[in-house]
Amino acid sequence: MSDRNELQGRHIVLGLTGGIACYKSAELVRLLTKAGATVQVIMTEAAEAFITPVTMQALSGRLVYTSQWDARAANNMPHINLGREADAILIAPASADFLAKLATGRADELLSLTCLARPRESAALLVAPAMNREMWSHPATQRNIATLQADGTVVLGPGCGDQACGETGDGRMLEPEALRDALVAHFQPKVLTGRTVLVTAGPTFEPIDPVRGITNHSSGKMGFAIARAAQEAGADVTLVAGPVHLPTPAGVRRIDVMTAQQMYDVVLPAAAVHEVFIATAAVADWRPASQSDQKIKKEGKKVAPTFELTENPDILAAVAALPRPPYCVGFAAESEHLLMHAQAKLQRKRIPLIIGNLGPATFGRDDNSLLVVDAQSHHPLPADGSQADKLSLARLLMQELADRLARLPA
Ligand code: C5P
Numbered sequence: 001m002s003d004r005n006e007l008q009g010r011h012i013v014l015g016l017t018g019g020i021a022c023y024k025s026a027e028l029v030r031l032l033t034k035a036g037a038t039v040q041v042i043m044t045e046a047a048e049a050f051i052t053p054v055t056m057q058a059l060s061g062r063l064v065y066t067s068q069w070d071a072r073a074a075n076n077m078p079h080i081n082l083g084r085e086a087d088a089i090l091i092a093p094a095s096a097d098f099l100a101k102l103a104t105g106r107a108d109e110l111l112s113l114t115c116l117a118r119p120r121e122s123a124a125l126l127v128a129p130a131m132n133r134e135m136w137s138h139p140a141t142q143r144n145i146a147t148l149q150a151d152g153t154v155v156l157g158p159g160c161g162d163q164a165c166g167e168t169g170d171g172r173m174l175e176p177e178a179l180r181d182a183l184v185a186h187f188q189p190k191v192l193t194g195r196t197v198l199v200t201a202g203p204t205f206e207p208i209d210p211v212r213g214i215t216n217h218s219s220g221k222m223g224f225a226i227a228r229a230a231q232e233a234g235a236d237v238t239l240v241a242g243p244v245h246l247p248t249p250a251g252v253r254r255i256d257v258m259t260a261q262q263m264y265d266v267v268l269p270a271a272a273v274h275e276v277f278i279a280t281a282a283v284a285d286w287r288p289a290s291q292s293d294q295k296i297k298k299e300g301k302k303v304a305p306t307f308e309l310t311e312n313p314d315i316l317a318a319v320a321a322l323p324r325p326p327y328c329v330g331f332a333a334e335s336e337h338l339l340m341h342a343q344a345k346l347q348r349k350r351i352p353l354i355i356g357n358l359g360p361a362t363f364g365r366d367d368n369s370l371l372v373v374d375a376q377s378h379h380p381l382p383a384d385g386s387q388a389d390k391l392s393l394a395r396l397l398m399q400e401l402a403d404r405l406a407r408l409p410a
Contacts, residue, residue, distance in 0.1 A: 004035065004389070004391075005035060005036040006035050006036065006184045006187075007032060007035040007036045007037035007180075007183060007184060007187070008035075008036030008037075009036065010036070010037045010038075010087045010088070010183075010187065011037065011038045011040065011085055011086055011087050012032055012037045012038070012039050012040070012086065012087065012088055012089075012090060012183065013039075013040045013041075013042060013082055013083070013085075013086040013088070013089040013090070013114065013123075014028065014029060014032070014039050014040070014041050014042070014060075014089075014090050014092065015041075015042045015043075015044075015089060015090065015091040015092070015094075015111045015114070015115070016041065016042070016043045016044065016047035016050075016051070016056070016091075016092070016093065017044045017046060017047050017091060017093060017094055017095040017097070017098040017111065018044060018045075018046025018047055018049060018050065018095050018097070018098075019046075019047075019050065019093040019095050019130045019131065019173070020050060020130075020164040021092070021093035021130035021172075021173035022047055022050035022051040022093060023050065023051060024092075024093075024173060024175070024176050025051065025056070025092055025093065025176075026051060026055055026056065026059055027176040028092060028176040028179055028180065029041065029056060029059040029060050030059055030176075031176050031177065031179075031180040032180055032183070033059070033060065033061070035180060035184070037183075038062070039060045039062070040060070040062055040065070040082060040085070040086070041053075041056040041057070041060050041062070041064045041065070042064070042065045042066070042082065042110055042111045042114060043056065043064060043065075043066050043111070044066075044098065044109055044110075044111050045066070045109070046095065046097075048066065053066060065078055065082065065110055066110065067109075067110055068109055068110040068113055070110070078110060078114075079107075079110055079113035079114045079117050080117055082110075082114050083114045083115075083117050083118030083119065083123055084118075084119065084123075086118065086122075086123040087122070087123065087187070088123060088124045088125075088126060088183060088186060088187075089114065089115060089118060089123055089124070089125050089126070090126045090127075090128065090179065090183060091111070091115070091125070091126070091127045091128065092127075092128035092130075092156075092173060092174075092179055093128060093129070093130030093173045094127040094128055094129050094130065095130065095131060096129075096131045096135045096136070096138075096141050096144075098111070098112070099127065099129060099141065099144045099145065099148065100140070100141075100144050102115055102125075102127070102144075102148055102153070103143075103144035103145075103147040103148050103151075104144075120152065124152075124154060124186060125152070125153045125154070126153070126154040126155075126156055126182065126183070126186065127148065127153055127154070127155055127156065128156045128157055128158070128173050128174055128179055129141075129145070129155065129157060129158045129171065129173070130158060130171065130172065130173035131158075131171045132163060132165050132167065132171055133163060133167055133168075133169030133170050133171045134167075135171065136158060136169075136170050136171035137169075137170065137171075154182075154186065156174055156178075156179060156182045157172070157173065157174040157178070158170055158171050158172055158173060158174065159172040159173070159174050159175070159178075160172065178250060181250060182250065184232075185231070185232040185250070185251075188229075188232040188233055188395065189233065189399070190233060190234035191233045191234070191398060191399055191402035192230055192233040192234050192235035192398060192401070192402055192405075193233075193234030193235075194234070194235075195230075195234070195235045195236070195275050195276060195405065196235065196236045196237075196238075196273070196274040196275050196276070197227075197230040197235040197236070197237045197238070197274060197275070197276045197277075197278065198237075198238045198240070198267065198270050198271055198274035198276065198277045198278070198326065199223055199226050199227045199230065199237065199238070199239045199240070199277075199278045199280060200223060200239075200240045200241075200242075200263060200267060200278070200279050200280060200281035200283075200315065201220045201222070201223020201224055201226070201227065201239060201240070201241050201242065201244070201280050201281055202218055202219070202220030202223060202241050202242030202243065202244040202246075202281055202282070203215045203216045203217070203218040203220070203242045203243065203244070203281070203282050203284070204242045204243075204257070204258065204259055204260045204262075204263060204281065204282075204283050204284045204312075205242065205243050205258050205259065205284075206259055206260065206284045206286070206287035206288060206312075207258075207259070207288070207291050208288050208291065208292065208296070208307065209291065209292040209293075209294065209295050209296045210292075210293070210294065210295055211295050212295075212296075214284055214286075214287065214288070215243070215284070216282050216284065217282075218242070218244075218281070218282035218333075219244060219246075219365075220241060220242065220244035220246050221246065221365075221366065221390050222280050222331075222357075222368060222390050222393075222394070223239070223241070223278075223280035223281060224239070224241075224244075224246045224249060225390040225391045225393070225394040226278055226280055226394045226397065226398075227239040227249050227252045228249035228250075228252065228391065228394065229391065229394035229395045229397070229398045230276075230278075230394075230398055231249055231250070231251045231252050232395070232398075233395075233398045233402070235276075236253075237249075237251070237252045237253065238252075238253045238254075238255065238270055238274065239252050239253065239254045239255070240254075240255050240257060240263055240266050240267055240270070240281070241254060241255070241256050241257070242256075242257060242258070242263065242281055242282075242283075243256075243258055259284075259287065259312075260283045260284050260287065260312035260313065260315070261287070261312065261313065263281065263283060263315055264312075264313045264315050264318065267315050267319065268315075268318060268319065268322075271319040271322060271325070271326055272322060272324070274326050275326050275327060275405075276326050276327045276329070276401065276405070277316075277319050277325075277326040277327070277328050277329065278329045278331075279315060279316040279319075279328070279329065279330050279331060280331045281315075282333060283312060283314075283315060284312055285311065285312060286309035286310065286311055286312060287309065287310060287312055288307045288308070288309060288310075289307065289308035289309060289310040290307070290308070314349070316328060316330050316349050316351065317348070317349045317350070320349055320350050320351045321350070327352065327353075327401075327404070327405060327408070328349075328351040328352065328353070329351070329352075329353045329354070329355060329401065330345060330346070330349055330351050330353070330354040330355070331354070331355050331356075331357070332345050332354055332355070332356045332357070332373075333357055333358070334356060334357075334358060335358065338356040338357075338358060338371055339356065339371060339373065339378060341356070342354045342355075342356035342371060342373040342378075343373060343378075346373060346374070346375065347375075352374060352375070352404075353372070353373070353374050353401075353404065354373045354374075355370050355371070355372060355373070355381075355397065356370065356371035356373055357369065357370055357371070366389050366390060367387045367388065367389055367390070368387065368388070368389075368390050368393055369381070369382075369385065369386065369387045369388070369393075370393055370397070372397075372400060381393055381396050381397060381400065382396060
């Protein structure tokens with residue numbers, strides 16, 4: 001998603017503190033500028049031991065600041081100016097020592113000074129911790145993290161895995177792509193804060209024997225984009241995914257399933273504790289009535305085998321029929337007469353909202369165009385009926401959803 005200009009017009013102060021993960025901050029600057037942001041780098045003295053200001057200047061296209069005594073600013077107050085210009089300050093990597101400093105409000109060099117002096121309303125502070133796993137799990141660090149979060153600081157990661165010291169565990173700085181995506185998410189309107197959203201995505205796979213099965217062309221991209229957009233909008237999101245090879249959107253709880261029955265078994269209890277259910281999964285309508293324990297062999301057979309099909313449960317209709325159903329949003333993937341079929345589905349499943357799209361035109365693709373249909377009206381998304389990438393559509397849909405939720409009787 002790097003070429004989407006999602007940070008166009010955003011001015012990011014990127015702070016580097018001492019840690020080997022500084023080498024990844026060079027790539028992060030590239031990703032942020034590629035996404036349209038302007039990046040002002042501030043480095044601590046310890047950061048300069050790992051990467052030079054020359055590298056960061058060349059990549060950001062701006063002079064790097066390293067000292068509170070930097071006299072380049074006419075008013076000689078870089079710690080004030082830099083924070084006033086920022087839409088967000090991201091500290092990546094954030095060392096254990098620097099987090100301790102932030103948590104206690106100390107400000108003895110330019111970066112911590114800038115963080116303390118920043119206007120908190122307009123310039124959020126995000127930190128990407130990077131340290132050895134023992135340092136990360138130390139009660140002192142955990143105390144500092146809790147304090148920072150209580151102060152409104154957004155903590156990104158850390159990730160888990162191999163560490164430069166040779167150990168393995170929690171404490172790795174998130175990858176540059178994940179940090180860029182976290183910044184993009186940070187700037188999305190928080191229209192679903194406090195809401196719980198359950199999403200199904202992808203196809204289902206109905207086994208015939210241990211190696212064969214019935215499935216469909218759904219890629220899961222639309223459902224994953226919806227889960228991501230809902231999370232970005234502030235919702236608590238559970239994603240129930242059929243067999244797809246897509247990365248889990250950051251901050252989303254994911255449950256993988258294979259068959260329609262498994263999806264049903266996971267979704268039904270979950271739906272009772274979510275406020276919104278968005279059914280984007282392309283659930284198989286039928287499954288083989290019985291499954292062969294062994295691979296059905298071709299050898300020695302004169303006629304092709306036949307098998308009976310039996311109907312799968314309709315997950316969406318079952319959720320809509322719960323005594324206290326969540327707000328249900330269905331999807332209709334059609335090959336023709338989109339509006340007519342969508343309206344029929346709305347009534348058949350007894351749901352308040354259905355999103356129509358043309359199946360063959362969307363399966364596996366990054367772009368789509370949606371038709372929002374309720375009992376009274378319908379309109380396209382985007383409003384001009386054009387195509388848009390699935391994440392942009394999902395974000396528009398979350399705004400639409402938030403407006404509808406706000407209009408529901410309490
Ligand atoms: O029933 P049909 O496939 O026409 O409707 C599509 C909508 O119903 C989608 O939202 C899909 O996720 C959902 N669905 C379901 N369980 C099924 C079949 C479809 O939840 N067994």
